[in-house]
Amino acid sequence: MKLQRKNRLRATALGALAVSGALALTACGSDNNSDGSTGGNGGKTSAASNIKCDDAKGQLLASGSSAQKNAMDLWVKNYMAGCSGVEVNYKSSSSGEGIVAFNQGTVGFAGSDSALKPEEVAASKKICKGGQGINLPMVGGPIAIGYHLEGVDSLTLDAPTLAKIFDGKIKKWNDPAIAKLNSGAKLPDKAIQPFHRSEDSGTTQNLGKYLGAAAPSDWKYEAEKKWPAPGGQAASGSSGVAAQVKQVDGAIGYFELSYATSQSISTVDINTGGSTPVKATPENASKAIAAAKIKGTGKDLALDLDYTTKAEGAYPIVLVTYEVVCDKGNKAETLPTVKSFLNYTAGDEGQKLLTEAGYAPIPTEINAKVRETIASLS
Numbered sequence: 031m032k033l034q035r036k037n038r039l040r041a042t043a044l045g046a047l048a049v050s051g052a053l054a055l056t057a058c059g060s061d062n063n064s065d066g067s068t069g070g071n072g073g074k075t076s077a078a079s080n081i082k083c084d085d086a087k088g089q090l091l092a093s094g095s096s097a098q099k100n101a102m103d104l105w106v107k108n109y110m111a112g113c114s115g116v117e118v119n120y121k122s123s124s125s126g127e128g129i130v131a132f133n134q135g136t137v138g139f140a141g142s143d144s145a146l147k148p149e150e151v152a153a154s155k156k157i158c159k160g161g162q163g164i165n166l167p168m169v170g171g172p173i174a175i176g177y178h179l180e181g182v183d184s185l186t187l188d189a190p191t192l193a194k195i196f197d198g199k200i201k202k203w204n205d206p207a208i209a210k211l212n213s214g215a216k217l218p219d220k221a222i223q224p225f226h227r228s229e230d231s232g233t234t235q236n237l238g239k240y241l242g243a244a245a246p247s248d249w250k251y252e253a254e255k256k257w258p259a260p261g262g263q264a265a266s267g268s269s270g271v272a273a274q275v276k277q278v279d280g281a282i283g284y285f286e287l288s289y290a291t292s293q294s295i296s297t298v299d300i301n302t303g304g305s306t307p308v309k310a311t312p313e314n315a316s317k318a319i320a321a322a323k324i325k326g327t328g329k330d331l332a333l334d335l336d337y338t339t340k341a342e343g344a345y346p347i348v349l350v351t352y353e354v355v356c357d358k359g360n361k362a363e364t365l366p367t368v369k370s371f372l373n374y375t376a377g378d379e380g381q382k383l384l385t386e387a388g389y390a391p392i393p394t395e396i397n398a399k400v401r402e403t404i405a406s407l408s
Contacts, residue, residue, distance in 0.1 A: 080377070081113060081370075082370060082374070083113035086370040086371070089117045090116070090368060091121075091136065092119070092121070092137050092141065093131045093137050094121075094122075094128020094129070094354075095143050095233075096267040097125075097232065098143075098169045098351040100387055100388070101389050105375050106119075108379075108383075118367070120141070122267070124232075125144060125231060125233075125255060129142055129150055132154065133153045133154050134157075135361075138364040138368045140354040141351055141352070142232055142352050143349045144235045146164075154356070158356030158359035158360070159358070161359040161408075163356060164328075164329050165352040165353075166353045167352055167396060168351060168400070169384060169390075170319045170384070171349065171384075172311065172390070173237055173348065174284070174286065174290045175283075175298035176272060176275045176283055176284070176290045176296065176297050177295075177298060178295065179279065184212075185212060186299045186300070186301055187299075188245075188302075189244035191211065193248035194248055197259045197260075197261075198259065201222055202222060203220045204219050223263065224262040225263050225283035226257040226262050226264055227265070228266050231255055231257075233268060235255045236348070238253035238258065239253040239337055240337040243337040243338050244302075244338050271284065272295060273293075275295055287315075287388040287389070300345060300346060303340045304343075304344075309345070312388060312389060312390045313385075313390075315348045318345055319350065319392070321344075322396070329357045329403050330357075331399055331403065333350055348390070357406075360407055365407065369405070372404045373404055373405075376400045
């Protein structure tokens with residue numbers, strides 16, 4: 031028993047290192063230490079890490095955004111390792127499905143890559159007794175434009191060209207518009223096969239916001255969660271789009287950087303009009319997100335992102351995933367776990383994992399407000 035306990039504690043410590051969000055960590059529990067520190071009820075800090083478990087207990091259900099899946103996998107496994115007796119079950123589906131589940135009262139919180147719409151806030155008041163749903167920015171990062179083109183290891187595109195590709199107006203990889211942005215590259219006379227999300231997706235909506243802002247003459251569609259353009263091929267979730275891009279020569283698609291990293295998919299550099307094209311990296315996404323302004327009111331922390339930035343090294347195709355919770359009226363049986371878990375994800379340890387997982391931490395000033403709001407949930 032002592033050997034087993036020692037091995038389990040050692041596994042927990044190793045899990046906290048989380049060198050890559052693309053790799054699932056092995057879930058493990060932590061036993062209580064003899065000094066009385068616990069990973070469950072009692073408002074104490076877990077001996078296995080710096081996670082403050084407080085009165086967390088039982089099962090917490092959550093669902094939504096697949097954009098944050100790799101980050102959420104890390105968070106859930108580290109949190110459950112640190113807080114024994116607590117089970118957090120996050121169903122990665124889509125932002126749209128997460129909001130529906132939240133407003134039906136079947137989850138403690140939802141993940142969404144776009145802020146709640148006014149009608150969704152109104153619907154949330156039926157579940158959040160005396161309060162309403164609010165947006166807490168928790169995960170930032172680049173939306174990578176992944177491609178698979180045999181013999182082409184580096185590719186630069188700009189917003190107008192991307193818009194025409196995803197709208198079916200540019201059909202071949204050796205199109206003059208692409209060749210102009212990639213001087214010297216041997217572009218094949220091959221059909222472009224664009225892939226998009228099949229279900230309502232905040233990632234789709236954020237890509238639409240970028241294309242609409244940065245290429246308004248070439249992308250005439252409203253930025254909605256449902257894919258608007260004709261043609262192309264659909265796949266389910268970011269994982270589905272990434273899988274298709276990896277398999278199909280000539281393919282192009284969009285998904286969070288962690289999916290590209292985990293599957294070794296090449297990504298497009300974006301010509302923003304700055305001195306050099308910008309690569310999709312957590313650091314470059316952070317430069318863009320740092321300029322975001324809070325547009326929400328009260329406890330709502332929805333952000334206004336600048337998709338047309340030309341700042342040097344700022345990657346413009348970014349998203350922020352929000353955890354959607356009730357500001358008041360949370361269910362009494364899950365409120366302690368919701369607050370404890372979100373305190374961990376918004377804390378230094380949880381945010382540190384994001385860069386290692388291919389995401390971008392929330393800027394410090396905004397994150398401080400997120401922590402204050404979590405503490406005030408009731």
